[in-house]
Amino acid sequence: MEVSRFQASAANISRVPTDGKREEPDARAHERALVARAQDGDRDAFGALYREHVAAVSRVVRFRLGREDEDAVSEVFLRAWRGLATYRDTGVPFAAWLYGIARHVAVDVLRSSGRTEPRAELPDREVDPMIAEMLTLHDAIEQLPTEQRQVIELKYLVGMSNSEVAAAMSTTTGAINAKQWRALKALADVLEERP
Numbered sequence: 001m002e003v004s005r006f007q008a009s010a011a012n013i014s015r016v017p018t019d020g021k022r023e024e025p026d027a028r029a030h031e032r033a034l035v036a037r038a039q040d041g042d043r044d045a046f047g048a049l050y051r052e053h054v055a056a057v058s059r060v061v062r063f064r065l066g067r068e069d070e071d072a073v074s075e076v077f078l079r080a081w082r083g084l085a086t087y088r089d090t091g092v093p094f095a096a097w098l099y100g101i102a103r104h105v106a107v108d109v110l111r112s113s114g115r116t117e118p119r120a121e122l123p124d125r126e127v128d129p130m131i132a133e134m135l136t137l138h139d140a141i142e143q144l145p146t147e148q149r150q151v152i153e154l155k156y157l158v159g160m161s162n163s164e165v166a167a168a169m170s171t172t173t174g175a176i177n178a179k180q181w182r183a184l185k186a187l188a189d190v191l192e193e194r195p
Contacts, residue, residue: 148182
């Protein structure tokens with residue numbers, strides 16, 4: 001698959017540190033340069049973008065599907081590569097664009113998995129406690145209003161800062177702080193009600 005070539009070529013470009021040592025404006029400028037090079041067909045630049053964002057995309061896919069799915073993650077980056085010409089830098093982080101693609105891919109995977117043949121009896125399986133907790137959290141987040149849900153997903157799954165989330169949602173950092181606070185409060189309330 002094409003994405004595996006991106007993985008291999010990513011080793012040829014130094015990784016942007018995510019440990020907070022590089023100042024945010026420098027990291028954003030570096031990412032913008034990588035996106036511009038990738039839009040010009042530079043596979044190595046796209047490989048670097050892949051390496052930088054694959055963990056966040058994997059978290060979104062795992063959260064949306066309730067399981068690991070390497071094919072879905074690969075599909076996200078394949079669609080990103082194919083659609084890169086349509087990406088426009090409007091000040092919104094590139095991660096937000098990938099997040100949107102990841103959500104669409106997850107929906108497509110769920111739709112296609114719903115087309116399987118039903119069985120008369122389901123096999124008995126124990127549910128891993130960690131998976132049960134993830135499903136409970138997923139259900140609770142799905143109950144949030146759309147904007148609160150987006151703040152939680154962008155902040156905690158994608159790993160964006162509040163200012164990046166604000167840019168992605170075309171609002172202020174203060175508004176994001178308020179939405180995040182309300183979302184976390186609502187999540188706590190929903191989770192307290194559960195047995």
